[in-house]
Amino acid sequence: xxxxxxxxxxxxxxxxxxxxxxxxxxxxxxxxxxxxxxxxxxxxxxxxxxxxxxxxxxxxxxxxxxxxxxxxxxxxxxxxxxxxxxxxxxxxxxxxxxxxxxxxxxxxxxxxxxxxxxxxxxxxxxxxxxxxxxxxxxxxxxxxxxxxxxxxxxxxxxxxxxxxxxxxxxxxxxxxxxxxxxxxxxxxxxxxxxxxxxxxxxxxxxxxxxxxxxxxxxxxxxxxxxxxxxxxxxxxxxxxxxxxxxxx
Ligand code: G
Ligand code: G
Ligand code: MN
Ligand code: NA
Numbered sequence: 701x702x703x704x705x706x707x708x709x710x711x712x713x714x715x716x717x718x719x720x721x722x723x724x725x726x727x728x729x730x731x732x733x734x735x736x737x738x739x740x741x742x743x744x745x746x747x748x749x750x751x752x753x754x755x756x757x758x759x760x761x762x763x764x765x766x767x768x769x770x771x772x773x774x775x776x777x778x779x780x781x782x783x784x785x786x787x788x789x790x791x792x793x794x795x796x797x798x799x800x801x802x803x804x805x806x807x808x809x810x811x812x813x814x815x816x817x818x819x820x821x822x823x824x825x826x827x828x829x830x831x832x833x834x835x836x837x838x839x840x841x842x843x844x845x846x847x848x849x850x851x852x853x854x855x856x857x858x859x860x861x862x863x864x865x866x867x868x869x870x871x872x873x874x875x876x877x878x879x880x881x882x883x884x885x886x887x888x889x890x891x892x893x894x895x896x897x898x899x900x901x902x903x904x905x906x907x908x909x910x911x912x913x914x915x916x917x918x919x920x921x922x923x924x925x926x927x928x929x930x931x932x933x934x935x936x937x938x939x940x941x942x943x944x945x946x947x948x
Contacts, residue, residue, distance in 0.1 A: 703755050711768055715740055718772050719935035723928045726919045730945055731926055732785030735773045736935045757793055766794035774811035777818060787819040792826045801840045815845035824856030842867045854893055864900060871897045875908020881917045894921045
């Protein structure tokens with residue numbers, strides 16, 4: 701792939717950038733941010749990871765890319781005032797590497813970032829194979845304080861039976877469900893996901909929140925709820941995030 705060669709170049713030549721999207725409580729209080737990768741392509745401009753992560757996933761390029769992201773994100777977490785958290789998307793191929801636990805622990809030490817303020821977002825398709833091995837790795841990292849979240853929850857391979865075996869702190873309700881609020885049948889899915897999370901004592905992050913109607917509907921549930929979406933802020937370049945949230 702041409703795109704693969706270009707990505708390798710970008711990786712070595714500071715063509716990649718981390719953006720941060722704020723995560724807030726219903727009252728607007730900032731609790732943390734999700735790290736979202738951006739590629740500043742020389743001719744195509746800002747390219748979304750939606751257009752290149754899947755290609756990178758097909759080879760070990762995702763592993764090198766993932767390592768770069770983790771290092772850059774932990775440097776950022778170190779800068780972020782406590783108790784704010786930082787969530788990073790981890791691709792299945794990166795997680796499945798034999799040295800993933802060692803890598804994260806090593807980078808945590810090198811950076812001096814607080815492990816308990818790091819949230820690793822994984823998707824349901826991580827759990828389709830080698831569940832025992834996946835759980836062992838999650839448990840090892842959880843021992844160090846690292847938190848785990850299931851991203852895009854409800855859109856992937858779902859077996860509710862494994863959920864209670866996983867060492868999790870959080871479920872992220874996929875934006876397709878959040879945006880269906882207002883539709884009687886579809887919003888029942890939001891209710892079900894919130895009920896599952898509450899029963900398992902998990903925090904819920906609702907992503908893709910764009911309207912006050914969605915906030916009101918989500919806030920009606922008695923749950924540990926965090927909100928993320930364009931209604932509050934879009935993903936921001938790191939310096940804009942700091943300027944907007946930490947200077948007066
Ligand atoms: O950032 P959106 O802004 O366009 O992201 C599109 C998709 O790319 C989402 O599914 C998101 O999870 C994924 N993504 C964004 N940043 C990263 C990243 O740093 N690593 C991985 N593996 N996926 C990412
Ligand atoms: O798959 P993941 O949840 O990691 O990616 C989140 C994706 O959602 C990113 O592409 C991000 O830019 C996008 N996003 C964040 N907030 C909103 C929103 O309010 N509406 C929409 N449509 N997309 C959003
Ligand atoms: Mn995510
Ligand atoms: Na998502």
